[in-house]
Amino acid sequence: MSDRIFGAVGLFLALGYAWAALVIEESFLSDAVGPKAFPLIIAAVLGLASVAIFLKPDTAPEWPSLPRLLEVAMAVLAMILYAILLPEAGFILATAVAAAYLTWRLGSSPIGSLVTGCLTSVGIYAVFHLVLGLSLAKGPFGF
Amino acid sequence: METLSSLADGFVIALTWQNLLLALLGCFLGTIMGALPGLGPSNGVAILIPLAFTLGLGATPSLILLTSVYYGAMYGGRISSILLNIPGDEPAMMTCLDGYPMAQQGRAGEALSLSGVASFVGAFIATWGLILLAPQLVKIALLFGPAEYFALFTLAFATLGGVASTNQAKTAFAAALGIGLATVGVDTQTGVPRFTFGEVHLYDGIDFLVAIVGLFALSEVFLFLEHRHGNADANSSKISVGRLMPSFALLKYCTPTMLRTSLLGFVAGVLPGAGASLGSFISYTFEKKLVDKEGTFGKGDPRGVAAPEAGNNAAAGGALVPMLALGVPGSGTTAVLLAVLLALNITPGPLLFTQQPDVVWGLIAALFIANFMLLAMNIPMIGLFTRVLLIPPRILMPIVAMVSFVGIYGISGSSFDLMVMVGFGVLGWVLRKLDVPLVPIILGTLLGNAMENNLRRAISISNGDWFTLIDSPLSIALWSLAAIGFVLPILFGKVLKARMRHMKKDEEGSTID
Secondary structure, three states, X not given: OHHHHHHHHHHHXXXXXXXXXXXXXXXXXXXXXXXOHHHHHHHHHXXXXXXXXXXXXXXXXXXXXXXXXXXXXXXHHHHHHHHHHHHHHOHHHHHHHHHHHHHHHOOOOHHHHHHHHHHHHHHHHHHHHHHOOOOOOOOOOOO | OHHHHHHHHHHHHHOXXXXXXXXXXXXXXXXXXXXXXXOOHHHHHHHHHHHHHHOOOOHHXXXXXXXXXXXXXXXXXXXXXHHHOOOOOHHHHHHHHHHHXXXXXXXXXXXXHHHHHXXXXXXXXXXXXXXXXXXXXXXXXXXXXXXXXXXXXXHHXXXXXXXXXXXXXXXXXXXXXXXXXXXXXXXXXXXXXXXXXXXXXXXXXXXXXXXXXXXXXXXXXXXXXXXXXXXXXXXXXXXXXXXXXXXXXXXXXXXXXXXXXXXXXXXXXXXXXOHHHHHHHHHHHHHHHHHOOOOOOOOOOHHHXXXXXXXXXXXXXXXXXXXXXXXXXXXXXHHHHHHHHHHOOOOOOHHHHHHOHHHHHHHHHHXXXXXHHHXXXXXXXXXXXXXXXXXOHHHHHHHHHHHHHHHHHHHHOOHHHHHHHHHHHHXXXXXXXXXXXXXXXXXXXXXXXXXXXXXXXXXXXOOOOHHHHHOOHHHHHHHXXXXXXXXXXXXXXXXXXXXXXXXXXXXXXXXXX
């Protein structure tokens, strides 16, 4: 079943891609092929592959149960928040929180994960900023 | 002779303190990454590319660092195979078969050091093969025009799924998806924006480094979260490592095996679509057929440890040949190495050998140096690496995620890129669940533009005649190879994959009772 859905989504993706290729505005100066032809070939391959997947599906993978799925979704959310807040909060704070969260969700005790998060953050800061001189996000406190 | 003097020049370039230090660091990190289950060579190199890039290392030093990681990871994969019966990376799967039984008999140290020597022999022979074969391939590649290159790219994509691929439709889907991603952005030939939907961030395209790190590293983190696989499977304290040096007699006993399988592995590595996993599989089965008269393979025969290790390291070296000489990688990790070259603005291929010989030969010299370092590192320091296996993933995986973020943020300093990376992480996770290979996606984003440019150049030269693509005997040959390479796995892939799995299962059964 998973592969049928996957094939259908793929086919829609291919159609959308082909449509987006067809509406590319061509400039008056163009080579013999133009900017549309190659994407259209790729769209065809994408579509054919999707149809093949739809018609001959593999056995479905083991999808995680709802709580596990929620777990992954929460991690994605945490990472997106991290991406947004990194320039605001500064590297050390944001990274410590994000790393602590991930460590906690992977099964550490709450206190253990706080310690791990802080150590990870400070460790990365020391190695990449202080030793290697990479510029990391500066927060309100300058680190 | 010319080759030898170029090689000598290469050693002059590689033998600076900075480069030696980078090689040492790369070997060390690579071995650790190879040893940890879940962090293979592709992951390791992928996480480190943005870092090498943002640190402002020159072309040759970055390449030395990252190829050392590549070779190191190939060495490291065997450690967890032998001690834990869990392959550290896919090519090390066959090493479990005899390595783990040896460890159970209290000969883990012997197995580790013997496989270290076998890895060395395999990689050493393969590096010589690279030196001899790559310049010959360059001579052929100089005959290639745009039409032939287009056919060659198609060949690379068609065979990338490998002989053991189970579902070619999914490989094709992945390749098309990758190439499609590469077409996002302003068209290089006419300057019109494509697939950008008015989003300014997309005008200069999707950075392939963002895609690679997201697809490989972050999807791995999600997989661990899904299974809450937070604790180390390691019980390596239970196994006594035993004596560390292999006896001279044992080495002599295994030498013919190592030499034979090195050659076999190298050939498997050079051929498109084979790669290191197949290299070690072929090596093991070949040796089993040839020398296993008493049926000791699978029960802790030292030759069964030496064969796949020599084979997979030789294949890793062999896979560098098409990558350097043609600019078309034949395996997953070399695809990631191609990303390194492109990020450094180096276009691999025949012109690289004539225009930037210092990069090529410096790299080859670095391979020799890394190989000796790894041998030196892997025998006395093996105890250190076995300790690393005890780090639980619940601490390790967040570090991997954070280092990925640091690398990508270091390049662009934009939150948008970080979010795109998270998006690719989710995509990678879903596709992995659905058994869609990720390497063709990477290769597509890397080569998509070059492929399109060659197509358009070929057709512009012939004034819009599409038949120019199948005009020369060379391109017809490439097209037929591509067709065969794509169809063959449909016919034989399932059988081969089943046999690989079956062997592993058999062994597991026999070690239990």
